[in-house]
Amino acid sequence: MDKGLGSLMGKSMSTKVTFELLIFLVFREIGSFINRIKKWYVQCRAEHQVAEYELPFRAKGNTKLSRNTWLGKNCSFNGMYIEGRGKITIGDNFHSGKECMIITEFHNYKGDALPYDSANICKPVVIEDHVWLGNRITVLGGVTIGEGAIIQAGSVVVKDVSPLSIVGGAPAMVFRYRDKDHYNRLKNAGKFH
Numbered sequence: 001m002d003k004g005l006g007s008l009m010g011k012s013m014s015t016k017v018t019f020e021l022l023i024f025l026v027f028r029e030i031g032s033f034i035n036r037i038k039k040w041y042v043q044c045r046a047e048h049q050v051a052e053y054e055l056p057f058r059a060k061g062n063t064k065l066s067r068n069t070w071l072g073k074n075c076s077f078n079g080m081y082i083e084g085r086g087k088i089t090i091g092d093n094f095h096s097g098k099e100c101m102i103i104t105e106f107h108n109y110k111g112d113a114l115p116y117d118s119a120n121i122c123k124p125v126v127i128e129d130h131v132w133l134g135n136r137i138t139v140l141g142g143v144t145i146g147e148g149a150i151i152q153a154g155s156v157v158v159k160d161v162s163p164l165s166i167v168g169g170a171p172a173m174v175f176r177y178r179d180k181d182h183y184n185r186l187k188n189a190g191k192f193h
Helices: 005-051 180-188
Strands: 055-057 069-071 076-077 082-083 088-090 098-104 106-107 118-121 125-127 139-140 165-168 173-177
Touching: 082 180
Parallel strands: 055 076, 069 088, 082 098, 088 125, 098 139
Antiparallel strands: 106 118, 165 173
């Protein structure tokens, strides 16, 4: 092979690699910019959907709240979907995992048609301070989740959850309690995530 032709091919290869790297970097930056816009949009949409909230308040993932939602301070959502017109009250230092759902409105199966009539029944949900919901939790209307409770991933909450309890399953059942002294020590020291 001619020495001149080899050096020309080398330059061509290096130009091609440089161009491909440039294209990669441009698209990476565009993707990063689009992700920042998506995060901003989710946060703004959530702030405008709720009735009342206190800062700090974080909404990430696919979060859709309702106009009947009241939030305490330091609430963090990683993908919460709220369905229905029932009132939802969430206390301070709340954290949810991905793909969680709260359903506050139900069809009336006791009405004058089968399988249900045209009336809807709304039931409130109360989530007290320092509650943590794992991924893919479903909470049905008419329940209260007590202070400091932890709801295990994949659970379906159909009845009240007592304070400091750790529940799991479908329907969610208590299988352990948090250490009360440890919990109170962290709470009194103001150690919140």
